[in-house]
Amino acid sequence: MRYPNGIKNxxxxxxxxxxxxxxxxxxxxNSFYLISNIAIIHKKPTPxxxxxxxxxxxxxxxxxxxHFKIPSTTDYNGLYKGRYLDFEAKETKTDIFPLRxxxxxxxxxxxxxxxxxxxxxxxxxxxxNNKTFLLQAEKLLSFIQNNxxxxxxxxxxxxxxxxxxxxxxxxxxYLKVIDILYFEGEVLWIF
Amino acid sequence: MRYPNGIKNxxxxxxxxxxxxxxxxxxxxNSFYLISNIAIIHKKPTPxxxxxxxxxxxxxxxxxxxHFKIPSTTDYNGLYKGRYLDFEAKETKTDIFPLRxxxxxxxxxxxxxxxxxxxxxxxxxxxxNNKTFLLQAEKLLSFIQNNxxxxxxxxxxxxxxxxxxxxxxxxxxYLKVIDILYFEGEVLWIF
Numbered sequence: 001m002r003y004p005n006g007i008k009n010x011x012x013x014x015x016x017x018x019x020x021x022x023x024x025x026x027x028x029x030n031s032f033y034l035i036s037n038i039a040i041i042h043k044k045p046t047p048x049x050x051x052x053x054x055x056x057x058x059x060x061x062x063x064x065x066x067h068f069k070i071p072s073t074t075d076y077n078g079l080y081k082g083r084y085l086d087f088e089a090k091e092t093k094t095d096i097f098p099l100r101x102x103x104x105x106x107x108x109x110x111x112x113x114x115x116x117x118x119x120x121x122x123x124x125x126x127x128x129n130n131k132t133f134l135l136q137a138e139k140l141l142s143f144i145q146n147n148x149x150x151x152x153x154x155x156x157x158x159x160x161x162x163x164x165x166x167x168x169x170x171x172x173x174y175l176k177v178i179d180i181l182y183f184e185g186e187v188l189w190i191f
Numbered sequence: 192m193r194y195p196n197g198i199k200n201x202x203x204x205x206x207x208x209x210x211x212x213x214x215x216x217x218x219x220x221n222s223f224y225l226i227s228n229i230a231i232i233h234k235k236p237t238p239x240x241x242x243x244x245x246x247x248x249x250x251x252x253x254x255x256x257x258h259f260k261i262p263s264t265t266d267y268n269g270l271y272k273g274r275y276l277d278f279e280a281k282e283t284k285t286d287i288f289p290l291r292x293x294x295x296x297x298x299x300x301x302x303x304x305x306x307x308x309x310x311x312x313x314x315x316x317x318x319x320n321n322k323t324f325l326l327q328a329e330k331l332l333s334f335i336q337n338n339x340x341x342x343x344x345x346x347x348x349x350x351x352x353x354x355x356x357x358x359x360x361x362x363x364x365y366l367k368v369i370d371i372l373y374f375e376g377e378v379l380w381i382f
Contacts, residue, residue, distance in 0.1 A: 037303070037306075040307055040309075042263070045237065045239065046239075050237075061258075062258060063258065063259070065253060066239075067252075073233055077268065079275040079277075079308070082275070083275070084269075084274070109231070112231050115228075116231055116273065117270070
């Protein structure tokens with residue numbers, strides 16, 4: 001059982017393999033982009049509802065009870081070359097991407113982002129064969145509109161998406177794909 | 192004592208006057224913009240570090256201990272007419288805006304937003320005389336660079352900022368100011 005934000009339950013909190021997760025790879029990549037002054041992209045904090053707060057001394061507040069909320073937007077957004085970027089990142093263990101991994105209001109959100117001139121996409125890692133793809137929100141929404149399937153097979157990502165190769169730094173260089181898709185001919189730095 | 196996200200301590204949680212706060216007014220305004228398909232602007236969840244989670248049954252996870260983190264970005268960002276928007280909102284009870292209300296890394300963040308082609312600003316409400324201003328990040332940073340003061344007087348907002356008049360709906364129509372500043376001549380809807 002995985003909680004939002006990759007936190008496991010009380011009895012077995014472990015951060016030993018966090019470096020292996022897609023979320024961690026993307027966070028490290030975003031840090032690289034930020035430090036290198038390439039883009040400003042952050043993961044949004046996990047949305048929670050706080051019900052109890054303890055206030056033992058002036059400078060310290062401890063949340064004593066809170067609940068996870070279903071996110072109404074995607075996990076990541078930011079700014080790159082003057083454009084608004086917005087995306088969700090998911091891992092799957094099989095050769096299909098289950099659509100239940102994306103909430104209905106997240107799909108609505110991505111649709112709105114495109115309508116208003118933003119760049120929306122999905123990053124999916126198929127952990128079984130260690131392949132990470134970027135799929136534009138347009139392609140995701142088109143698949144859902146034209147199929148009754150509850151999952152997207154990896155072949156759709158291979159055909160319509162873009163493979164992001166693992167690197168040392170940045171680990172998941174997804175802006176390279178964004179450059180090809182939206183800024184072709186405007187290469188501002190060497191990979 | 193106010194905690195991040197407007198939450199008070201355990202003994203005195205009260206939501207009775209939340210409708211009066213700037214945060215609530217901005218959230219309602221953003222909901223109006225979203226529903227009216229004008230802009231997609233959200234408040235980021237309060238950043239916290241979760242240290243204990245209880246997992247009593249399959250569908251329910253309760254956070255039993257968490258701590259507030261200092262935010263590394265501003266509270267609000269989003270997309271309007273193809274442009275990336277980013278801002279912080281603050282209330283102050285006196286006729287000055289204390290600069291300690293804005294963290295150093297939030298200032299760095301706003302500086303980067305401008306550099307990368309985004310629109311960055313501050314919304315400040317002076318509750319004593321019920322005036323709400325929008326001040327562009329450029330003007331905020333310029334004040335800090337050119338002054339040794341630890342606060343910005345209201346007259347600077349009156350001279351360099353834009354007064355946002357309270358309305359019924361949307362309550363704090365800050366995009367009207369953004370239109371004047373960045374989209375003059377491109378008015379797409381009637382106020």
